[in-house]
Amino acid sequence: MHRFDITHGQFRSRLDRILEFLKIPGTLAARVLLVAGLLIALALMFPRGESLELEFKVGAIWAQKDLIAPFAFPIFRDDREYGRDVAEAKQKVLQVFERDTLVATRQLQRLDDFFRRTAEAVRVSRQYQHDIRRGDVAAIEDSVLFDRLSTSLDIPFTPREWDLLSAVDANGGLGRMRDRIAAVLRELYGVGIVDRTKGTVVPAEIALRRGNTEEVHSISRHYDHNDVVSLLETRLLQQYRTNNDTLGLSYKIAVVHAVPNIRFSEAATVQAMTTAIDAIPRTIGYVQENERVVSKHERITAETRLKLESLRRIKAERGPASDNVFQLIGTTLHVTIVIILYGIYLYLFRKRIFTNNRKLALIALLILMEGAFAYLSRELDVTTPIEYLIAVPAAAMLLTIIFDSRVGFYGTVIIAFVVAGIRGNDYSIALASMVAGALSVYSVRDMKNRTQLFRSLGFIFTGYATAIVALGMERYEPASVIIEQLTFALANAVVSPVLTYGLLIFLERVFKVTTDLTLMELAHFNHPLLRMLAEKTPGTYHHSMSIASLAEAAAASVGANEVLVRVGAYFHDIGKVEKPTYFVENQKGSRSRHDKLSPRMSSLIIAAHVKDGITLAREYKLPEEVIDFIPMHHGTTRIDYFYNKALKLAESSEDETKLDEINEQDYRYPGPKPQTRETGIMMLADAVEAAVRTIEEPTPQRLADAIDELVKRRLDEGELDECPLTLSDLTKIKGAFLGVLVGIYHTRVKYPEAPKPPRIRKPRPKPMPQAPDGMTSSPDVSADSSGEQ
Numbered sequence: 001m002h003r004f005d006i007t008h009g010q011f012r013s014r015l016d017r018i019l020e021f022l023k024i025p026g027t028l029a030a031r032v033l034l035v036a037g038l039l040i041a042l043a044l045m046f047p048r049g050e051s052l053e054l055e056f057k058v059g060a061i062w063a064q065k066d067l068i069a070p071f072a073f074p075i076f077r078d079d080r081e082y083g084r085d086v087a088e089a090k091q092k093v094l095q096v097f098e099r100d101t102l103v104a105t106r107q108l109q110r111l112d113d114f115f116r117r118t119a120e121a122v123r124v125s126r127q128y129q130h131d132i133r134r135g136d137v138a139a140i141e142d143s144v145l146f147d148r149l150s151t152s153l154d155i156p157f158t159p160r161e162w163d164l165l166s167a168v169d170a171n172g173g174l175g176r177m178r179d180r181i182a183a184v185l186r187e188l189y190g191v192g193i194v195d196r197t198k199g200t201v202v203p204a205e206i207a208l209r210r211g212n213t214e215e216v217h218s219i220s221r222h223y224d225h226n227d228v229v230s231l232l233e234t235r236l237l238q239q240y241r242t243n244n245d246t247l248g249l250s251y252k253i254a255v256v257h258a259v260p261n262i263r264f265s266e267a268a269t270v271q272a273m274t275t276a277i278d279a280i281p282r283t284i285g286y287v288q289e290n291e292r293v294v295s296k297h298e299r300i301t302a303e304t305r306l307k308l309e310s311l312r313r314i315k316a317e318r319g320p321a322s323d324n325v326f327q328l329i330g331t332t333l334h335v336t337i338v339i340i341l342y343g344i345y346l347y348l349f350r351k352r353i354f355t356n357n358r359k360l361a362l363i364a365l366l367i368l369m370e371g372a373f374a375y376l377s378r379e380l381d382v383t384t385p386i387e388y389l390i391a392v393p394a395a396a397m398l399l400t401i402i403f404d405s406r407v408g409f410y411g412t413v414i415i416a417f418v419v420a421g422i423r424g425n426d427y428s429i430a431l432a433s434m435v436a437g438a439l440s441v442y443s444v445r446d447m448k449n450r451t452q453l454f455r456s457l458g459f460i461f462t463g464y465a466t467a468i469v470a471l472g473m474e475r476y477e478p479a480s481v482i483i484e485q486l487t488f489a490l491a492n493a494v495v496s497p498v499l500t501y502g503l504l505i506f507l508e509r510v511f512k513v514t515t516d517l518t519l520m521e522l523a524h525f526n527h528p529l530l531r532m533l534a535e536k537t538p539g540t541y542h543h544s545m546s547i548a549s550l551a552e553a554a555a556a557s558v559g560a561n562e563v564l565v566r567v568g569a570y571f572h573d574i575g576k577v578e579k580p581t582y583f584v585e586n587q588k589g590s591r592s593r594h595d596k597l598s599p600r601m602s603s604l605i606i607a608a609h610v611k612d613g614i615t616l617a618r619e620y621k622l623p624e625e626v627i628d629f630i631p632m633h634h635g636t637t638r639i640d641y642f643y644n645k646a647l648k649l650a651e652s653s654e655d656e657t658k659l660d661e662i663n664e665q666d667y668r669y670p671g672p673k674p675q676t677r678e679t680g681i682m683m684l685a686d687a688v689e690a691a692v693r694t695i696e697e698p699t700p701q702r703l704a705d706a707i708d709e710l711v712k713r714r715l716d717e718g719e720l721d722e723c724p725l726t727l728s729d730l731t732k733i734k735g736a737f738l739g740v741l742v743g744i745y746h747t748r749v750k751y752p753e754a755p756k757p758p759r760i761r762k763p764r765p766k767p768m769p770q771a772p773d774g775m776t777s778s779p780d781v782s783a784d785s786s787g788e789q
Helices: 008-021 026-045 079-092 100-134 138-151 159-172 171-192 227-237 245-259 266-278 302-318 319-347 357-379 392-402 405-422 428-446 451-474 478-512 516-522 530-535 538-558 562-571 597-621 641-654 659-660 677-694 700-714 727-744
Strands: 073-076 096-098 205-212 213-218 262-264 283-287 293-294
Touching: 008 079, 008 245, 008 392, 026 319, 026 357, 073 302, 079 266, 079 319, 096 562, 100 138, 100 159, 100 171, 100 245, 138 262, 159 171, 159 245, 171 227, 171 245, 213 283, 227 245, 266 302, 283 302, 319 357, 319 405, 357 392, 357 405, 357 641, 392 405, 392 428, 392 451, 392 478, 405 428, 428 451, 428 478, 516 562, 530 538, 530 562, 538 562, 538 727, 562 677, 641 659
Parallel strands: 096 205
Antiparallel strands: 073 283, 096 262, 205 213
């Protein structure tokens, strides 16, 4: 027995072998299948079997040459008008009921048979009771016979009801009960019992057939089930006024035998509807061969439009099957031309999107979604301009927010062409969608939070309104038509931001894309990881904030993603929270914890913050674009301090083999090297910020020299080989670094010290006259003992 069930892994392995045999990379094969699926799906949405180059809007000008009928054809009525007539005809058709004249005879015979068997069962029951009293063994046979007779009846009776039947029969009452019930049944069947409740029959008249004759009756002339119940209760109550038990028993028997004799005929009703529909004319005229259908520069009227649509329909019906194949091929080429232009743009100017199958699938999904909206707007049989509900602005805003404004704008143009093609080359909706979509791109290109989506409402409506009014005035359309179109455009302007808001969250999670909105939300300092970084590693936190300023300025200078670089700088060293005191910026004392460790162990601890940071980032569900900054900002650089320390220890050791045991790779970060401009900028900013803190007098010249040296070193080490930064970019980055650092370490004016307050000169004491005995008296004020004035 063959097994066809294979695991996903086995299927993937077999597919890889096939692709390897065909020399096709797996990602390229998936990309080709994705694009082919999109083209086929869109091609199938295009109209089939009709001339697509014609636009039949009433009021438009026929810009082509005179159209002459190549053959005679009927002019078909407008589909909506014909549909309304069909609906009215169906409503006018009466439901058909058929009267079965044999039902009354059958039911009366059934009633007679029922009472005959009931009377026999009652007789056997009395005999059984008699045999029981006598103790006769024949009671067993009577019991079996009674069970057989009672179960053969259509109505089950309780023991009490059997006793009541026996009592009625003793007085000859069963025959009278049968006659009374039969009289009521004849009355019911004479009027007729319908098999439906009167309230469900619309209209209230029915077509009643009896054999080959048909009459129109009001449904109220006949009885339904509710009427039968009411009439039975009334008639039987008149016979058994004082005997409720007998009344209930007779009602139980009568209601079972009162079955409908007027039944609804679905087949006859459908046939009547078909006949009524066939009577409705499908055409309103005829065009002869070589007759002019429309002249060049002639305004298309409602009658001309019907002729054009009729000609298109007849051509489709008369065309051979091969024409459909050719048309499908042409439609596929049409779609391919439109989509391939977008693909060329992505390949030349957005290669990161072109080589990412997940992002291509997202773009394909948005195009397919808009194509489906256009297909529904064409297929729905409504007279309102629902084409203005096609949410092209929603796709435009999503492309802009997820990627950038240029991808959004070019995508809007492509989607507008696709929508127009699916709607039969509808130029009006193409122009309106393009203008509204372009303005919506402008409105969301610099979004700071998700709620700013709703400011696009005014831009979208302005775009639609401009196109609608312009085309309406050009075509002399009535004001009522323009207002109706504007109403639907306003609804689109309201729905598109809401749809964008909801789909954005869905697409971010499903396709794992990181938008600037997500990054802006991560940049808030209340993020748990940033709070943890500030609490456990204040030095690293300050270092990250400083790097963010440097990296953001550098990114702005070369046109890189400033928000991504800033957020990457915030989180690039989060791994240091695991062992904060092993990093110099977080050490509070003069002694280092590395003093007691070997250089190799110290380098392992230092390098481990990369792995710890990635683990923490994934635990807190940071986007992969942000996680890339953690390993790439170091690349594969060497931890020089501990490498040089290991060399010195080995050289001072008496063991000569120690020097040979040192492996340089053990002192390098695991990588990978920076792969994007943003991570390359981050590597340079991290190195520059750490280096300038060691400069004693950071003059602009010294800062410039330090920046040049560090950038040249990273360039010589090959750390920037795998990122797309050019030499021109590096020059701009160095200038941006210098501008920020000069602002931080600018020379301050040394203010002079405040002058000391002058001392108050004290008066000297006057000399005292000599006393007779040569003694002097004490002075009133003593001199300053210090001798300072």
